[in-house]
Amino acid sequence: MAIIGPNGAGKTTLFNLICGAIPPSEGKIYIFGEDVTNLPRYKRVYHGLAKTFQITALFFEMTVIENIILALQGTSKTKFSWWKSVHNNQELLNRAWQSLKMVDLEDKSEAKVKNLAYGDQRLIELIVALASEPRIIALDEPTAGLSMAESGTMIKIIKQLEPDITLLLIEHDMDVAFAVAERIMVLNEGEVIALDTQENIRNNTRVQEIYLGREGNADECRNLKS
Ligand SMILES: Nc1ncnc2c1ncn2[C@@H]1O[C@H](COP(=O)(O)OP(=O)(O)OP(=O)(O)O)[C@@H](O)[C@H]1O
Numbered sequence: 001m002a003i004i005g006p007n008g009a010g011k012t013t014l015f016n017l018i019c020g021a022i023p024p025s026e027g028k029i030y031i032f033g034e035d036v037t038n039l040p041r042y043k044r045v046y047h048g049l050a051k052t053f054q055i056t057a058l059f060f061e062m063t064v065i066e067n068i069i070l071a072l073q074g075t076s077k078t079k080f081s082w083w084k085s086v087h088n089n090q091e092l093l094n095r096a097w098q099s100l101k102m103v104d105l106e107d108k109s110e111a112k113v114k115n116l117a118y119g120d121q122r123l124i125e126l127i128v129a130l131a132s133e134p135r136i137i138a139l140d141e142p143t144a145g146l147s148m149a150e151s152g153t154m155i156k157i158i159k160q161l162e163p164d165i166t167l168l169l170i171e172h173d174m175d176v177a178f179a180v181a182e183r184i185m186v187l188n189e190g191e192v193i194a195l196d197t198q199e200n201i202r203n204n205t206r207v208q209e210i211y212l213g214r215e216g217n218a219d220e221c222r223n224l225k226s
């Protein structure tokens with residue numbers, strides 16, 4: 001599902017509420033039927049939620065493979081024995097390599113994250129989020145700041161995700177939202193104005209009005225109708 005809407009609609013606010021970065025002033029947050037409203041962010045991970053932020057959150061001084069191993073360890077049973085040499089943990093290493101393969105970055109495994117291109121950092125961030133084997137993955141504008149080619153790779157990988165992982169995508173790029181989401185939620189001024197299939201969203205007059213009625217959104221509106 002993608003959450004779209006014009007600037008200031010409340011997309012990031014909703015994302016932060018779901019992930020637990022800010023508390024709601026009213027209402028409740030449920031993950032698979034369980035009330036997580038009062039749970040801190042890290043505890044929501046145990047309910048199956050993983051997320052990536054608009055700003056990359058990786059360990060920049062460490063290598064790519066180290067970042068992935070750390071993420072895998074963070075949610076594995078051996079997380080409290082991290083001081084044991086990971087190089088002896090073949091299973092962990094295999095899983096880390098599989099993840100790297102998914103984003104085609106095996107040749108960058110020993111590079112420090114800080115030396116990677118921004119697009120590659122975002123891809124690593126995605127596999128780090130996937131390391132916790134989430135049931136829901138929330139992505140806040142995963143293609144923001146990426147080149148066309150990098151966006152293409154990102155979309156391809158998002159589409160390859162296990163079908164039973166729920167994807168929640170915050171996006172202002174309509175092309176990306178329509179490329180990956182089955183259902184679209186449209187927010188405007190803090191309110192849900194539509195939650196429907198792609199096709200119905202395209203034909204929704206209220207949605208068209210919102211995108212047409214604002215200056216600077218003509219391009220987006222064209223995308224919506226095309
Ligand atoms: N449900 C709400 N009720 C009242 N205020 C809200 C609500 N949702 C968001 N806001 C306020 O609206 C402002 C803009 O919200 P937010 O940053 O979430 O928008 P956005 O859709 O992410 O915009 P952008 O596309 O610019 O990133 C914030 O100041 C936020 O506090």
Ligand SMILES: [Mg+2]
Binds near residue numbers: 011012013
């Ligand atoms: Mg935002």
